[in-house]
Amino acid sequence: MELTWYPAPGKLNLFLHILGRRPDGYHELQTVFRLIERCDRVGIAGRQDGKIAFNGPFGEENLCVRAARLLKAESGCAQGCELALEKKLPIGGGLGGGSSDAATVLLVLNKLWDLKLANSELRELGVRLGADVPVFVYGRNAIGEGIGERLTPIDLPPAWYLVLTPQVSVSTKETFKSALTRSTKRLKMSPFLSGQGTNDLEAAVVARYPDVAASLAWLKQHRPQARMTGSGACVFAEFETEAEARALHAAALQSDLPGGMHGFVARGLERHPLLDSTD
Numbered sequence: 001m002e003l004t005w006y007p008a009p010g011k012l013n014l015f016l017h018i019l020g021r022r023p024d025g026y027h028e029l030q031t032v033f034r035l036i037e038r039c040d041r042v043g044i045a046g047r048q049d050g051k052i053a054f055n056g057p058f059g060e061e062n063l064c065v066r067a068a069r070l071l072k073a074e075s076g077c078a079q080g081c082e083l084a085l086e087k088k089l090p091i092g093g094g095l096g097g098g099s100s101d102a103a104t105v106l107l108v109l110n111k112l113w114d115l116k117l118a119n120s121e122l123r124e125l126g127v128r129l130g131a132d133v134p135v136f137v138y139g140r141n142a143i144g145e146g147i148g149e150r151l152t153p154i155d156l157p158p159a160w161y162l163v164l165t166p167q168v169s170v171s172t173k174e175t176f177k178s179a180l181t182r183s184t185k186r187l188k189m190s191p192f193l194s195g196q197g198t199n200d201l202e203a204a205v206v207a208r209y210p211d212v213a214a215s216l217a218w219l220k221q222h223r224p225q226a227r228m229t230g231s232g233a234c235v236f237a238e239f240e241t242e243a244e245a246r247a248l249h250a251a252a253l254q255s256d257l258p259g260g261m262h263g264f265v266a267r268g269l270e271r272h273p274l275l276d277s278t279d
Contacts, residue, residue: 002045004043004044007042007104008089008097008100008101008104009136010036010039010040011034011035011100012161012236013031014032014033014196014197015197016197016198016200017031018201019184019185022147027176029145031144032142032144032192033142033143033144033151034159034269035270036269037267038095038163040087040097042104043055043084046082047079048079052065053081053082054082055084056085056086057087062098062101063129063130066102067101067102067105067126067129068081071106071109071115075117077115079113090169092169093233093234094229094234095163099129099131099136102130102136108274131148134149135148139274139275140153140272141156141268141269143192158267158268160240160241160266161268162265163234163266164215164216164262166234166262169233170231170233175204184198194225198227199227201230201231202228205228205232205233209233215257223237223238
């Protein structure tokens with residue numbers, strides 16, 4: 001069966017403020033999501049026998065499989081699909097890779113299965129898979145509130161990012177549990193300026209993961225506004241030009257930190273690559 005391959009872009013949290021704990025146990029937050037061109041790839045093909053088959057990491061628990069099963073169950077669709085996954089976004093890195101993979105499955109199968117669900121309906125399904133899934137379904141840079149599912153579009157200037165990827169996987173659940181000793185005030189978002197805000201989870205991750213601490217400290221020496229994305233482990237800095245980002249990336253690769261530093265340069269996106277084709 002021949003698969004068609006679709007992009008699942010990563011995201012950066014340009015800031016992440018924890019506003020307090022909700023009665024349901026989740027945490028109220030405010031963030032700005034920035035899509036980036038670095039992406040996983042999801043292979044998808046239709047099946048007429050109703051089965052959902054998957055080839056990739058984590059097997060039956062992969063979010064791609066869970067997304068397809070949820071969409072099939074909620075829509076009553078009789079069709080199935082073949083799924084495969086190529087990972088380029090680090091696992092447990094705060095770039096939203098698994099959530100983006102799931103969103104790509106929802107967007108593509110909605111069209112492949114001819115379900116004609118509205119984007120808002122897909123986002124409602126997405127939040128049942130994970131708090132970051134809706135922004136990838138939404139397909140635009142956005143202010144995220146609630147647990148990240150309440151989205152307001154935001155125009156961001158062109159930018160390039162150097163992302164350092166410490167070779168650790170950070171537990172989002174454990175990070176939230178250990179980080180929340182205070183509540184941050186909500187930012188006024190008009191206009192949003194680069195470098196505004198902080199990441200309220202950063203201190204907790206830095207304290208627990210020396211590799212994240214070392215990467216962030218090195219990056220802040222060169223770009224003081226550098227910060228961690230999401231619940232980590234990746235850290236990033238923003239640049240106006242690709243040349244600036246690549247120059248610092250080259251310096252990072254030559255650093256004398258134990259084990260060196262891994263990372264990549266990526267352009268900020270205005271829209272999800274699939275947004276037009278799945279609207």
